[in-house]
Amino acid sequence: MDRLTEVAAGVLVATSEVFVTTSTVVTGRDGGCLVIDPALTLSDLRLLAADLAAAELRPVAGFASHAHWDHILWCRELGGVPRYAAQRAVAAADRSRDTLIAEVSKTAPGHDLDLFGRLDPLGPESAYIPWDGPDAFVVTHDGHAPGHSAIFLPQTGTLVAGDMCSDIEIPLLDLAQPDPVGDYQAGLERLAALPVRQVVPGHGAVGDAAEFRRRVAADLAYLDQLRRGHDPRDQRLTVDWLIEEHDLQVHHLCG
Numbered sequence: 001m002d003r004l005t006e007v008a009a010g011v012l013v014a015t016s017e018v019f020v021t022t023s024t025v026v027t028g029r030d031g032g033c034l035v036i037d038p039a040l041t042l043s044d045l046r047l048l049a050a051d052l053a054a055a056e057l058r059p060v061a062g063f064a065s066h067a068h069w070d071h072i073l074w075c076r077e078l079g080g081v082p083r084y085a086a087q088r089a090v091a092a093a094d095r096s097r098d099t100l101i102a103e104v105s106k107t108a109p110g111h112d113l114d115l116f117g118r119l120d121p122l123g124p125e126s127a128y129i130p131w132d133g134p135d136a137f138v139v140t141h142d143g144h145a146p147g148h149s150a151i152f153l154p155q156t157g158t159l160v161a162g163d164m165c166s167d168i169e170i171p172l173l174d175l176a177q178p179d180p181v182g183d184y185q186a187g188l189e190r191l192a193a194l195p196v197r198q199v200v201p202g203h204g205a206v207g208d209a210a211e212f213r214r215r216v217a218a219d220l221a222y223l224d225q226l227r228r229g230h231d232p233r234d235q236r237l238t239v240d241w242l243i244e245e246h247d248l249q250v251h252h253l254c255g
Contacts, residue, residue, distance in 0.1 A: 028133025088147025143187025
């Protein structure tokens, strides 16, 4: 796992070698910090906790962008703090718990399953994460997964995008929904309207404002091709599992 690097004032990112998965830390008052989507192996999480302790930072809250197994991880070293998610994401995690446990046990065994996916739902009127630190605006939609949420930090213009706005992944749709392309496009358009100065995707590299706009344009172009019944040719289709997901989306939407 790459160690924590400051990408904006008070915003730290570490990247796991597995799936190029990012963990984001936002520093608050008196050494408190917000931990978003910590991942991915148990050793990654323990290293993250050790690095926070070495920097005299202590988690006071966590946040899960959505209820896929690699975004609802935790370890005891990170502490017993509230771990927030949107209500629809919490419901999805509870509903699919057995499947999620099977997925994490297969791909990243060893995690404490008593802590896995134990999320606290944000209230229906909650626009911000309730913590003692910089404003963390929650942008919830149903693109990619039910209740998928990005976090926008207006003080630095940082968008922690969850599983969207990636330089290495195509839009991955929730094909169980009636309008997966429309859901994803609506979510992407909400993010695109924000004054983003840097973007942190759930998988991939941090990008500046110009790179964020490039990724949004690439994702919208991909979605437009699917909506037209075409098979998009996207330069991010470079690994087998992603090509398989792409083929599944094309088959489902284009026949």
